[in-house]
Amino acid sequence: MLRDIYNAMMEFVRAFGAFQLFFLRLLANSPSIFFKRFSLVVKQVYNTGTLSLVIIMVCGFFVGAVLGLQGYANLARFNAEDSVGTFAAFALVKELGPVITALLFAGRAGTALASEIGLMKATNQLSAMEMMGVDPLRRILVPRFLGGVIAMPFLAAIFSAIGLFGAHLVGVGLLGIDVGAFWQLMQQSLEIGDIQEGIVKSFVFGVIASSLAVWEGYSAIPTAEGVGRATTRSVVITAIVVLIFDFMITAVAL
Amino acid sequence: MRQTRAVEFGTGLFVLMGMAALFFLTTQATGGDGFSSNDVFEVQARFENVGSLKPRAPVAMAGVTIGRVTDIVFDPVELNAVVSFVIDSQYDQIPDDSSAAILTSGLLGSQYIGMEAGGSEIYLEEGSEIFLPQSAIILENLIGKFLMKSSSDSK
Numbered sequence: 001m002l003r004d005i006y007n008a009m010m011e012f013v014r015a016f017g018a019f020q021l022f023f024l025r026l027l028a029n030s031p032s033i034f035f036k037r038f039s040l041v042v043k044q045v046y047n048t049g050t051l052s053l054v055i056i057m058v059c060g061f062f063v064g065a066v067l068g069l070q071g072y073a074n075l076a077r078f079n080a081e082d083s084v085g086t087f088a089a090f091a092l093v094k095e096l097g098p099v100i101t102a103l104l105f106a107g108r109a110g111t112a113l114a115s116e117i118g119l120m121k122a123t124n125q126l127s128a129m130e131m132m133g134v135d136p137l138r139r140i141l142v143p144r145f146l147g148g149v150i151a152m153p154f155l156a157a158i159f160s161a162i163g164l165f166g167a168h169l170v171g172v173g174l175l176g177i178d179v180g181a182f183w184q185l186m187q188q189s190l191e192i193g194d195i196q197e198g199i200v201k202s203f204v205f206g207v208i209a210s211s212l213a214v215w216e217g218y219s220a221i222p223t224a225e226g227v228g229r230a231t232t233r234s235v236v237i238t239a240i241v242v243l244i245f246d247f248m249i250t251a252v253a254l
Numbered sequence: 255m256r257q258t259r260a261v262e263f264g265t266g267l268f269v270l271m272g273m274a275a276l277f278f279l280t281t282q283a284t285g286g287d288g289f290s291s292n293d294v295f296e297v298q299a300r301f302e303n304v305g306s307l308k309p310r311a312p313v314a315m316a317g318v319t320i321g322r323v324t325d326i327v328f329d330p331v332e333l334n335a336v337v338s339f340v341i342d343s344q345y346d347q348i349p350d351d352s353s354a355a356i357l358t359s360g361l362l363g364s365q366y367i368g369m370e371a372g373g374s375e376i377y378l379e380e381g382s383e384i385f386l387p388q389s390a391i392i393l394e395n396l397i398g399k400f401l402m403k404s405s406s407d408s409k
Binding site for chain 2: 043045046050053089093153157160188190191192195198199
C-alpha cells in the first residue's frame, strides 16, 4: 500500500520532469518552424482554430446570454440593472472568455491532437519518420503546438465579443435595459488593461492546452487503450492546470 | 489544390474574425469617452479628498466631456491631493474662477470631475489652478454624520 503510493509519487515526479524537458524542446524548435515551415502552422491553425469556431461562437453566445439574465436578476435588487453590461463585460473579458475557451479548446482541439498523435505513435508512423531522418517533433508536434498557441487568443476574443452580443440581446432586447446605459457604463468601467489581462490569460492557456495535448499524445502507451487514456488525460490535466494558472494570473494581476 | 485553398480561406477567415473581435473589444467595450484630442492644456486643482477618482476619468462641463484626468498625487506639504487634468484646446474660453467638483455618475457609477462656469473675464490656460474645488462626497462620512446626529437627537 505505502509502496504503491511511493511509486505513484515517484512516477508523477518523473512524468512532470519529462514533460518539462519535452516543453523546452518544443519551445527551442518553435522559432525555426514558425519562420521556415509556416504553411505547416497555418494548417494547424485551421484544424484547431477554424474548426473550433462553431462551438466557441455558440457557447460564447449562450454564456453571454446567461450572464445577462443572472446579472439582471441580481442587480435588479439594488436597482442597478443598468450595470448588466459592465457585469457581463468584466466576467467575459477577464475570466469566462479565456477559461471557458481553454476548456472547450481542450475538449474540441486538445483531444483531436492527443488522439491523432497517439494513433500515429501506435501505428509506428512516428518511428517511420525517424527512420527517414525526419524529426517527428519538428514535423508533427511543433506545428500543432504553435497552431494551438496562435488560435487560442483569437478564439477567446471571439468568445468574449459574441458573449457581449448575447448579453446585449438578452439585456436590451429581452429585459428592456436602456441601450445607452448598457454600453456607456461598460465603456466607463472597462479599461484596456482588463482586455490585456484577458489576452495574456488566453495566450498562457493556449500554451498550456496545446503543449499538454501534444505531450499526452506523444507519451501515450502505443495501444488502442493507451491512446484512449491519453486523450482523456489531456482533457482532465488541461482543465486542472488551466484553472490553477487562472487563479495565479488573477492574483498577480490584482 | 482546392483543398489547400479551402484551408487557407478558412484560416484567413478565422484570424480576421479574431482580429475583428479584438478590435471590437478594445474600441467599443472600453472607455472611449469620446475624448481623444492631442491638442490640450493642463490645469490643476487641489482637493481635500478625491474619493475613488482615477487617472483617465473624464472631465465634464455642462455634462459634455471636455478633458481627462492625467495624474493624481498627494502633496505632503499642504496635505491634500493635487489632481492634474487636461482640457481640449478648443475650449479656451473657460473662466478661471470656474469651480471643479468630484461627482459620481449614477449611484454605483465611476467618479468624474464636473466643472461649473464662473464669471471671470480671464480664461483658464496651461498651468492654471482652479480655486474652488469641491471634494468627493464620501458616502460613509455622510452616513456617519447622520448617525451621530440622530443619536444626539434622541438623548
